[in-house]
Amino acid sequence: MTRSFQTAVLGAGLMGHGIALTLARAGHRVALTDPVADALASVHQRIAASLSLMGEGDARIAQILKQIDLFDTVPAAVTGADFVFEAAPEKLELKQALFAEAEAHAPEAAILASNTSVMPITQIMAKLKRRERALGTHWWNPPHMIPLVEVIRTEWTSPEAMDAVTDLLAGAGKTPVRVEKDVPGFIGNRLQHALWREAISLVERGICDAEAVDTVVKSCFGRRLSVLGPLENADLVGTELTLDIHRTVLADLEDRKGPSPYLEGLVAEGKLGMKSGEGFRKWTPEEAQTVRNRVTTHLKKLDTILED
Numbered sequence: 209m210t211r212s213f214q215t216a217v218l219g220a221g222l223m224g225h226g227i228a229l230t231l232a233r234a235g236h237r238v239a240l241t242d243p244v245a246d247a248l249a250s251v252h253q254r255i256a257a258s259l260s261l262m263g264e265g266d267a268r269i270a271q272i273l274k275q276i277d278l279f280d281t282v283p284a285a286v287t288g289a290d291f292v293f294e295a296a297p298e299k300l301e302l303k304q305a306l307f308a309e310a311e312a313h314a315p316e317a318a319i320l321a322s323n324t325s326v327m328p329i330t331q332i333m334a335k336l337k338r339r340e341r342a343l344g345t346h347w348w349n350p351p352h353m354i355p356l357v358e359v360i361r362t363e364w365t366s367p368e369a370m371d372a373v374t375d376l377l378a379g380a381g382k383t384p385v386r387v388e389k390d391v392p393g394f395i396g397n398r399l400q401h402a403l404w405r406e407a408i409s410l411v412e413r414g415i416c417d418a419e420a421v422d423t424v425v426k427s428c429f430g431r432r433l434s435v436l437g438p439l440e441n442a443d444l445v446g447t448e449l450t451l452d453i454h455r456t457v458l459a460d461l462e463d464r465k466g467p468s469p470y471l472e473g474l475v476a477e478g479k480l481g482m483k484s485g486e487g488f489r490k491w492t493p494e495e496a497q498t499v500r501n502r503v504t505t506h507l508k509k510l511d512t513i514l515e516d
């Protein structure tokens with residue numbers, strides 16, 4: 209049986225509730241903290257709802273919730289922690305202050321991990337006294353359903369800290385992938401936003417509309433992406449074919465360094481996506497909810513299919 213650890217999760221929002229759920233479901237104790245009283249008061253209920261969506265029954269949900277203790281302060285949550293996962297808002301100074309506080313109150317050997325989306329882990333951890341035990345763990349939303357966690361090394365992170373967190377995550381059923389250099393966007397977001405940059409450009413250049421972009425991805429290479437990575441695919445079709453394609457197509461792909469003016473225009477006009485009823489496409493509240501439900505159902509089904 210795998211060892212049970214004491215873990216702390218800082219932030220009980222979207223990501224924090226899923227990280228806490230995953231660790232508790234794997235048998236670890238979780239100390240969860242959030243300065244917003246409502247976030248803390250509702251988190252057991254939100255975790256129960258997510259577990260129920262994942263197919264867990266009432267008895268198992270109650271058992272998992274017993275593993276999660278709630279605390280008002282960071283010092284109280286990190287005392288005795290083997291691992292500290294930060295999932296607080298994406299603000300550099302806030303994260304730096306949180307880790308300074310965590311370092312002051314957690315055991316000397318505790319591993320400190322940030323879930324920042326794109327901020328350099330190096331900047332977040334620069335002012336710590338023992339930077340060798342600090343690293344990034346980039347979970348994906350929903351953290352309890354997407355297997356990947358990118359484990360990001362800074363120039364100071366020790367191999368032991370990388371191994372310990374990778375083992376913990378693998379033991380909790382996640383798929384940890386090591387990122388050996390602390391680059392913006394790590395691996396997943398670099399790949400994803402390379403695609404989004406071209407997707408936006410296709411619309412901006414009038415080559416197709418946003419719906420066509422989404423249809424092409426969903427009904428074509430998106431279908432095989434969860435079983436065939438891009439470099440596996442390049443090997444499958446042959447590297448010489450890949451080279452020929454790149455010789456023709458790369459010169460015409462979008463390569464601007466900053467955000468697209470088309471995207472900036474949408475934001476300036478208040479077209480913020482599903483929450484405002486329009487972004488690249490128009491959305492009624494019902495259509496937006498249908499998309500959200502479709503993603504959850506699909507992720508749940510994929511889990512069973514890919515187990516085979």
Ligand SMILES: NC(=O)c1ccc[n+]([C@@H]2O[C@H](COP(=O)([O-])OP(=O)(O)OC[C@H]3O[C@@H](n4cnc5c(N)ncnc54)[C@H](O)[C@@H]3O)[C@@H](O)[C@H]2O)c1
Nearest residue numbers: 218219220221222223224244247295296297298324325349
């Ligand atoms: N939402 C995503 O898809 C996603 C994916 C990967 C990574 N992330 C990153 O994860 C982090 C959390 O994002 P989220 O989507 O869960 O945000 P969220 O707003 O849902 O949750 C953040 C929580 O942190 C709490 N908080 C505020 N100040 C705090 C403090 N000082 N200490 C502890 N908690 C504090 C807030 O009350 C809130 O409950 C961010 O860095 C974000 O960039 C988000």
